[in-house]
Amino acid sequence: MISTTSIPGARFVDPKVLARIGNLELVARSVVDGFINGLHRTSVFGASVDFAEHRGYVAGDDIRRVDWRLYARTDRYYIKEYEADSNANFSVLIDVSKSMGFGSRGVSKLDYAKMLAACLTYLVHRQRDRVGLIAFDSDIVDHVPPSAKHMETVLHVLDRLKPSRPGNLKAPLHKMAEHFGRRGLLVVISDLYEEPDAILEAISPLRFRGSEVIVFHVLDEAELEFNFDEASSFEDLESGEQIPVVPEGLREEYRRMIQAHVAAIAERCSGGRIDYRMLNTSAPLDHALFSYLSMREKLMKAR
Secondary structure (H helix, E strand, C coil): CCCHHHCCCCCCCCHHHHHHHCCHHHHHHHHHHHHHHHHCCCCCCCCCEEEEEEEECCCCCCHHHECHHHHHHHCCCEEEEEEECCCCEEEEEEECCHHHHCCCCCCCHHHHHHHHHHHHHHHHHHCCCEEEEEEECCCEEEEEEEECCCHHHHHHHHHHCCCCCCCCCHHHHHHHHCCCCCCEEEEEEECCCCCHHHHHHHHHHHHCCCCEEEEEEEECHHHHHCCCCCCEEEECCCCCCEEEECHHHHHHHHHHHHHHHHHHHHHHHHHCCCEEEEEECCCCCHHHHHHHHHHHHHHHHHC
């Protein structure tokens, strides 16, 4: 996980506060604009643009964009103008299966995933890339193809998504792989309720046509810490099966198992050249945005 002190511009807004806003576009604008204002003080933002032309400096311009070599020759200040690097295709693949409806702190995994998807879509739209969305459980539920004009459509579809059926990664993700005819950037947001090998088998075909893939593994704090106190029956949201559990007796073993599970997924993704980030739904969305921009910067440098 990324250290909170390493994230420039992070505002650390509690996801519960954001969820109460009830408007995904407002959430996205609030989080992303505040985040980018902080990034303007760093060298991270702007990795996805190419030089276009010079123009004269005016008061208020970012002095980092002054062409100092040109100044040395002309004794005048000129600003380097940029344009979008590739107008790439960007699609969010969001899991809407029943298990995503779980939330122990007032924000379900799906709520968090929807806010994350909205923020990433708004951020990418600002970079002039085409944005799209696919929602899935055991099949494809909704599909918005990538387009420069689809930001509002993506937000509208996100807003009405609800968990209703059990999930299965392999079938819908393999079907999705056929939709992506050109290279782009694919972001998978899911709680990954399957074995690590099955997860890699499901996600790998998304890379077959050259797309870059980022996986955000969204888990509730209770799923990570198992901080329950009283003995009770725990229900599998996918199957409906109930199991009586005494939490105190299983807590440490459970934590070791979930840590091993997360580590195994990270290892499989790394071996498959898939970028992986685990996100706790109690953490600010700034973490995910910084992860995305760091990945984006790495891709641009590789080009």
